[in-house]
Structures are given as structure tokens and as C-alpha cells.
């Protein structure tokens with residue numbers, strides 16, 4: 352580690368339609384951005400396209416690479432354990448090892464929602480708070496918990512995952528697991544669109560948070576994802592329902608919108624790369 356402030360960290364945000372890349376300095380500032388279409392040719396093709404995109408950044412002194420990617424990622428091996436068909440052939444892809452081989456860099460891989468949550472917790476709306484619960488509401492519902500600057504994974508990789516909380520109502524669009532009495536079935540973007548009632552969905556999320564915060568007791572809740580961009584009709588309903596239901600000591604917990612936008616997963620992935628030890632040898 353040189354610690355001279357000149358080194359940068361590479362980041363990838365792999366999605367179903369596009370791959371975003373960035374170089375991020377040690378302060379969390381994005382220095383370069385790139386993007387490419389995600390090929391529909393399976394995991395190997397996606398990894399190859401991601402490595403080609405990174406090569407466009409030139410010969411900056413990159414120390415490590417962090418990757419946010421869809422699906423459940425094995426934290427020991429950096430391999431995709433399971434994934435939906437948003438990326439055909441993605442399950443089973445050895446993302447960490449394949450990118451390490453192609454780039455020569457130490458690589459950290461994490462689920463894309465976790466990367467987003469980590470970016471917001473470290474450098475965005477959650478900065479300065481010790482324990483941050485991140486809630487992402489978009490095509491699906493996701494969550495992650497950051498404590499003391501570290502992402503919590505839990506024993507089975509689901510710590511902070513809020514999609515499958517049981518709710519009293521049945522939603523119009525099934526949860527990713529197939530059930531309709533899970534939070535995601537009521538609060539996801541497609542569910543809100545189908546029901547046409549963003550404030551009601553916000554209230555359901557707010558009540559769920561009231562229970563969750565009694566368990567987790569974070570310093571702040573950050574709400575991101577596409578639905579958060581609905582803005583006041585949704586977020587005000589979340590906050591009002593939360594304050595009405597939460598235990599008195601929890602009612603003042605800040606519930607704040609995410610603020611890094613599409614940079615959040617890139618900054619989070621780069622922050623994870625900063626936690627990796629440098630490889631031995633010279634460069």
C-alpha cells in the first residue's frame with residue numbers, strides 16, 4: 352500500500368441491460384465512468400465484456416476491483432450461487448476468479464443491492480451514522496445492514512434482506528419467492544403500478560419498518576431504488592406510518608432518501624475493494 356493518495360480503485364456494477372464501470376479514489380470520489388451493454392451470451396461473455404470495459408480506463412494505478420452483481424453471491428468464493436433470469440446463464444459464474452484472472456487485480460464481489468447500500472452508508476445518505484439499514488425499492492425490494500463501516504452478511508447471506516417480511520395484505524404482483532403476503536408483493540415498483548396507490552404501499556413499508564427497527568435499532572434508514580424517486584407521496588407515507596407505529600424511543604430515527612443515485616453501487620463496490628489486502632509481488 353502506497354498511501355500516497357494517487358492510487359485508485361476500480362468498480363463494476365453489472366446489471367441485466369448494462370454494465371457500469373468507474374475508477375474511484377480513496378476518498379470515494381468517482382474519477383472516471385464507463386458503460387457498455389450487457390451481452391446475452393452467458394456468464395463468461397458478461398465477465399469478458401466487463402473486463403474490456405475496465406480496460407478503457409487506461410493505465411491508472413488501480414489497486415483492487417470491487418464488483419456489484421445480481422444474484423446471491425458466495426462471500427467465500429465470489430461465485431454466483433443463484434440468480435433470476437435477468438441475466439441468462441449467470442448462476443454458477445465464478446465472477447471473482449474470472450475477473451481476477453482477466454485483470455490481474457484482487458477482486459471483491461457482492462450482491463448489487465448490497466453494493467448500493469454500502470456506497471450510501473459510507474459516502475451517501477448514511478455517512479456519519481454507525482448502523483445503517485438500507486432499503487431498496489425498485490423492480491424488487493431489497494435491503495442491507497452496515498455496521499461500523501462493514502456490511503453485515505449474516506450466517507446465510509440474508510442479513511438486512513427485507514423482501515420476505517410477512518405483511519397482513521396480499522399484493523398484486525408475487526414476491527420473487529412466489530408468495531403474495533410478503534413485503535415485496537405489496538411495495539415493489541410493479542406492485543405499486545398494478546395497485547395504483549403509492550401512499551398505501553408507503554404505509555405498508557412504514558409499518559414494517561416500525562417492527563424491524565425494534566429488532567435492528569439502526570441510527571438511520573436510507574431508502575433508495577427507483578420507487579424512492581416517486582418522492583414525497585411515497586416517502587411521506589413511509590415516515591408517517593413508521594412514526595405512528597414505532598416504539599417511542601425509535602420514532603426520531605432518521606428515514607432519509609438515498610443521494611448517490613446510480614453512483615451508489617459503484618462507490619460501494621470500490622469501498623469493498625479498499626478492504627482487500629494488496630497482492631504480493633511488484634506491479
Ligand SMILES: [Zn+2]
Pocket residue numbers: 514515526527528529530533535
Ligand atoms: Zn418472498
